[in-house]
Amino acid sequence: CVFACKGKNNxxxxxxxxxIEELKTVNKTYPxxxxxxxxxxFKDGSQKDLLNFSxxxxxxxxxxxxxxxxxxxxxxxxxxxxICFLKPTANMxxxxxKHVDAHGRIYLPYLQNWSHPxxxxxxxxxxxxxxxxxxxxxxxxxxxxxxRQSELLSYIAKITEGETDTKSKSxxxxxxxxxxxxxxxxxxxxxxxxxxxxxxxxxxxxxxxxLLDLSEGAAKxxxxxxxxxxxxxxxxxxxxxxxxxxxxVVLTVNSLGSAQTYLDVIQSNVDLxxxxxxxxxxxxxxxxxxxxxxxxxxxTYVSWKLSAFPKSRVIGVGGNLDTERFQYxxxxxxxxxxxxxxxxxxxxxxxxxxxSHANQTETMVAQNSxxxxxxxxxxxxxxxGQRSWSVGLSVxxxxxxxxxxxxxxxxxxxxxxxxxxxxxxxFLSLPCILGTSGVIEMVKLEEDPSVxxxxxxxxxxxxxxxxxxxx
Numbered sequence: 218c219v220f221a222c223k224g225k226n227n228x229x230x231x232x233x234x235x236x237i238e239e240l241k242t243v244n245k246t247y248p249x250x251x252x253x254x255x256x257x258x259f260k261d262g263s264q265k266d267l268l269n270f271s272x273x274x275x276x277x278x279x280x281x282x283x284x285x286x287x288x289x290x291x292x293x294x295x296x297x298x299x300i301c302f303l304k305p306t307a308n309m310x311x312x313x314x315k316h317v318d319a320h321g322r323i324y325l326p327y328l329q330n331w332s333h334p335x336x337x338x339x340x341x342x343x344x345x346x347x348x349x350x351x352x353x354x355x356x357x358x359x360x361x362x363x364x365r366q367s368e369l370l371s372y373i374a375k376i377t378e379g380e381t382d383t384k385s386k387s388x389x390x391x392x393x394x395x396x397x398x399x400x401x402x403x404x405x406x407x408x409x410x411x412x413x414x415x416x417x418x419x420x421x422x423x424x425x426x427x428l429l430d431l432s433e434g435a436a437k438x439x440x441x442x443x444x445x446x447x448x449x450x451x452x453x454x455x456x457x458x459x460x461x462x463x464x465x466v467v468l469t470v471n472s473l474g475s476a477q478t479y480l481d482v483i484q485s486n487v488d489l490x491x492x493x494x495x496x497x498x499x500x501x502x503x504x505x506x507x508x509x510x511x512x513x514x515x516x517t518y519v520s521w522k523l524s525a526f527p528k529s530r531v532i533g534v535g536g537n538l539d540t541e542r543f544q545y546x547x548x549x550x551x552x553x554x555x556x557x558x559x560x561x562x563x564x565x566x567x568x569x570x571x572x573s574h575a576n577q578t579e580t581m582v583a584q585n586s587x588x589x590x591x592x593x594x595x596x597x598x599x600x601x602g603q604r605s606w607s608v609g610l611s612v613x614x615x616x617x618x619x620x621x622x623x624x625x626x627x628x629x630x631x632x633x634x635x636x637x638x639x640x641x642x643x644f645l646s647l648p649c650i651l652g653t654s655g656v657i658e659m660v661k662l663e664e665d666p667s668v669x670x671x672x673x674x675x676x677x678x679x680x681x682x683x684x685x686x687x688x
Contacts, residue, residue, distance in 0.1 A: 298331035319496030405470035412609030533630025535646030
């Protein structure tokens with residue numbers, strides 16, 4: 218019997234009899250499903266031999282369709298929900314939506330609210346059918362699209378069978394000039410996305426800028442204007458493959474759902490990112506992800522988790538704009554040309570959440586205390602909100618430092634674990650040296666107890682929020 222098998226890292230199924238009884242019911246209701254044991258690799262790299270079954274479920278969407286799926290049964294079943302994937306054929310494309318991501322993984326309220334004995338696999342499949350009848354998860358590809366889809370399908374197959382190789386080189390895009398072709402992708406065609414495209418193009422640091430428009434229907438507003446007044450080296454696309462081999466991928470999208478609470482808004486953004494991050498990570502596996510979506514600290518953490526990229530290559534715009542403004546204002550107050558870039562806004566982005574940190578030399582502040590000057594600078598900056606074009610300029614600044622390997626210090630959202638006695642996986646704005654590989658080094662802060670206390674407080678509140686999210 219398959220349940221006698223010893224799984225890697227945890228042994229046999231803990232509730233064998235309960236699981237067998239439920240699978241008998243599944244087999245009776247859906248006799249077309251086939252069962253097998255295979256190795257599944259989790260995101261943390263651990264592996265287990267798990268029972269899985271594949272088959273099709275009937276869906277009516279105008280016509281009748283048989284949607285192929287694959288469910289993995291965890292060894293703690295029925296007290297833990299299955300892991301669910303679509304299993305498209307070569308002539309099927311995945312329709313990324315609120316219930317399906319680019320890898321074909323299926324997310325449903327039934328899975329999130331799983332509770333034995335109320336929740337069953339048959340009940341799960343029934344909800345799956347109902348949701349797929351609202352939003353069909355697959356579509357037919359043309360022969361040319363099917364050829365382009367084949368590589369992505371093989372990648373998806375590796376994920377669902379626990380064989381992901383995130384180090385493999387994407388072959389879907391042209392890597393010109395021996396790897397020196399600087400391509401940037403901006404995801405999201407809202408005001409911020411367009412502002413980022415214009416600012417990056419104006420900087421002239423990218424050989425090509427791709428605007429990935431994920432909105433439904435034809436181009437609208439600013440996107441249409443970009444098409445009308447075509448800019449050199451700027452491409453607009455709705456296809457994730459257009460982002461292939463980008464050096465930097467900028468995330469500007471935010472969910473426009475009707476969520477009522479702050480947590481609901483963030484969860485809606487998380488659900489949106491589940492369909493985006495795996496796709497762009499696949500097509501640009503050596504890129505730096507630069508997150509400008511809100512709240513930036515949480516969405517940078519989400520991007521890091523969903524991409525499986527090293528922490529150095531996932532950063533948020535964080536306090537970069539506020540820091541540049543802060544340094545500029547301080548320089549004017551002190552009537553000096555340069556501060557040596559020793560003043561930063563660190564911590565959590567948002568109104569009254571950023572903390573100033575300054576290391577000015579005594580000659581700069583001979584007539585003023587650090588605290589008085591810093592407070593005066595912060596007073597001047599109050600009311601100077603972050604508009605789309607302002608953030609776009611900040612994104613272009615960060616992009617230039619990455620592409621040109623400038624090794625310039627920026628205050629960006631980075632993994633703060635290990636800094637200032639922070640022990641949780643949270644992202645906070647901290648001064649970092651940026652280069653082609655993202656964060657090269659974090660600049661050590663002076664041991665200011667008040668700053669460290671505020672950073673720890675921010676880390677605690679962000680971690681508590683993250684714990685309530687369903688990734």
